[in-house]
Amino acid sequence: MTWFAGLLILFGLSVPIAVGLIAIGLGFLTFDGRIDQLIAAQRVATGIDNFALTAIPFFLLAAELMNRTGITDRIFHLANCLLGRVPGGLGYVNVGASMLFASMSGSAVADAVGLGRIEIRAMTQAGYDRDFSAAVTAASTTIAPILPPSISLIIFGVTSGASIGGLFLGGILPGLLMGLALMVVIYLHVRRRNYPPGPKIPGREILCAAAGAFWPLMMPVIIVGGIWTGIFTPTEAGACAVLYALALGLAYGTLKWGDIVSTLFESALASANILFIIAASALIAWLLTMGQVPLHFAAVILDLSPNPYVFLLFLNLLLLxxxxxxxxxxxxxMVTPIILPAAVAMGLDPIHLGVVMVLNLMIGLITPPVGLCLFAVAEVASISPLRLIRALLPFFVPLLASLLLITLFPGLVLFVPRLFGFAN
Incomplete structure (x- = not known):
């Protein structure tokens, strides 16, 4: 575990994640002396030599286009028309809009930065306190990488060999469960604070909002429906999402040709950051595999307990x-190649394992010291991360409860994939 301690030290010194991973890998090869360091360069390069990973820049570009073209505004307006009249309705709207946006982008950070600005502004203007508004926004961003499409599930699928389409379908019920659980906490908070209902919205305005959001809402239907029916692969679905978002932006007149260059630049920068981390992580994963760490780990776990639920609970603690x-x-x-042999030996389905792992790690997005969504939402809400952490504490309960439920009841993950033949 020396390499892991070294990583923590480098991260504590604010060394970029990918640079730290490569440094640890090269350091190991230098001290070991048995493997040519040119192989390390090859492993880094081949770490992203996978066609399925091209879905990542596509979905990031689609999310950036949706933020630039005002699609997020249309989604939020429709959710507000449907739920805004309920006491504390903007809290439910926040979660509902995030779930809709999640089914188009697959990126929690895109949800936090793009839709988060709209949600926090609307809630604070309606009289909700800023800390609560920011906490709801941050908590709801964790749903984005669970509902399809999901960049994190794509990475797990590439690493494990599991069906990416099956993983996408496996995230549907857990994502809905997370949204409902968050709404329960919002309901309890609203009752305690006695937030007033929003203004009554005429039926004609609701119809106009539904008409305005109709074509944006067709995007998840096209993405998920196309994967379900086998019309296109998840990677091709990402390309379709980009073309669809581009067509909507031009049709609405909200996307100018000059905006396309800056949109491409921003999404390319985000994609390069993720793919650089993936490439660097592949070096560490290869070194662990060369050292037969996965086999030793599987043997130790099976000796301790052959019970798959004990294994999953241990894995949850580790990933949290x-x-x-x-x-x-x-x-x-890094972790998937180590734990996958033990999981398969215990009879766990890789789709179930993948969704459990990703939900675990999405909770990390709102926990210090590296929570990307925590700091992104704090910046958007203009509050300190410490204030946001305090406001977020009640929302960890529904997220951890959702994690425990999908851990103990695999059917919550596997029900939909089984319907479409992706799981046994």
């Missing part, structure tokens, strides 16, 4: 800790 210190991508790439 790792998620506090590392981004999701490197954890998935």
């Amino acid at each position: 800790v790792l998620g506090c210190f590392m981004a999701a991508a490197p954890v998935i790439i």
Whole structure:
């Protein structure tokens, strides 16, 4: 575990994640002396030599286009028309809009930065306190990488060999469960604070909002429906999402040709950051495999307890800790090859394992010291991360409860994939 301690030290010194991973890998090869360091360069390069990973820049570009073209505004307006009249309705709208946006982008950070600005502004203007508004926004961003499409599930699928389409379908019920659980906490908070209902919205305005959001809402139907029916692969679905978002932006007149260059630049920068981390993580994963760490780990776990639920609970604790210190991508790439042999030996379905792992790591997005969504939402809400952490504490309960439920009841993950032949 020396390499892991070294990683923590480097991260504590604010060394970029990918650079730290490569440094640890090269350091190991230098001290070991048995493997040519040129192989390390090859492993880094081949770490992203996978066609399925091209879905990542596509979905990131689609999310950026949706934020630039005002699609997020239309989604939020429709959700507000449907739920805004309920006491504390903007809290439910926040979660509902995040779930809709999640089914188009697959990126929690895109949800936090793009839709988060709209949600926090609307809630604070309606009289909700800023801390609560920011906490709801941050908690709801964790749903984005669970509902399809999901960048984190793509990474797990590439690393484990599991069906990406099956993983996408497996995230549907857990994502809905997380949304409902968050709404329960919002309901209890609203009752205690006695937030007033929003203004009554005329039926004609609701119809106009539904008409305005109709074509944006067709995007998840096209993405998920196309994967379900086998019309296109998840990677091709990402390309379709980009073309669809581009067509909507031009049709609405909200996307100018000059905006396309800056949109491409922003999404390319985000994609390069993720893919660089994946490439660097592949080096560490290869070194662990060369050292037969996965086989030794599987043997130790099976000796301790052959019960798959004990294994999953142990894995949950491990990932919850790792998620506090590392981004999701490197954890998935490094941990999956280690735990997959033991999981398969215990009869666990890789689709179930993948969704459990990703939900674990998404909770890490709102936990210090490396929580990307925690700091993104704090910046958007103009509050300190410490204030946001205090406001977030009640929302960890529904998220952890959702994690426990999908851990103990695999059917919550596997029901939909089984309907479409992706799981046994």
